[in-house]
Amino acid sequence: MSLSSDEYKKMGEKAVPKTKSIRNLTGAFLIGGAICALGQFILNFYLDLGLSTPFAGTACSITLVGISALLTGFGVYDKIAKFGGGGTLVPITGFANAVVSPAMEFKSEGFILGLGVKIFTIAGPVIVYGILASVIYGIIYWIMGLL
Numbered sequence: 534m535s536l537s538s539d540e541y542k543k544m545g546e547k548a549v550p551k552t553k554s555i556r557n558l559t560g561a562f563l564i565g566g567a568i569c570a571l572g573q574f575i576l577n578f579y580l581d582l583g584l585s586t587p588f589a590g591t592a593c594s595i596t597l598v599g600i601s602a603l604l605t606g607f608g609v610y611d612k613i614a615k616f617g618g619g620g621t622l623v624p625i626t627g628f629a630n631a632v633v634s635p636a637m638e639f640k641s642e643g644f645i646l647g648l649g650v651k652i653f654t655i656a657g658p659v660i661v662y663g664i665l666a667s668v669i670y671g672i673i674y675w676i677m678g679l680l
Contacts, residue, residue: 557618564617568626572597594625601629606637628659 536544575596579589604610610630614621621627 560616561618561620563620564613565620565623568597568620568623571600572623572625597625598629601626602633605630605633 572593576589576593579592580586582589584592601610604613610621614630621630
């Protein structure tokens with residue numbers, strides 16, 4: 534059976550599922566907005582407790598990472614991500630999910646070879662880049678101070 538390129542193209546278009554752009558955008562907007570609103574609520578809570586703005590921001594970040602890690606561990610974050618798609622990639626919660634997910638997948642291999650190694654599968658390059666970039670920035674800042 535030989536197909537012309539036009540017939541092949543039509544068959545391919547029929548086989549590709551249609552994207553649900555409006556539904557995907559709405560889910561991402563709602564979930565991303567909810568995560569950001571939760572972050573703002575937590576930040577205001579810490580500010581109301583009397584923490585200074587830098588400490589409240591740090592405590593808020595730690596709380597969001599903890600909540601995201603717990604939800605990932607219990608399998609809830611994946612359900613939220615299925616609905617919210619890109620909205621769950623809000624940096625700090627998405628990063629926590631990216632660190633915990635591989636660790637959960639390989640926990641049966643033990644704490645050292647499973648959880649300890651796989652926890653940095655995705656996060657490792659990000660952490661290395663962050664440290665390397667900060668060292669380079671520090672050197673440049675130091676050189677600029679000497680001039």
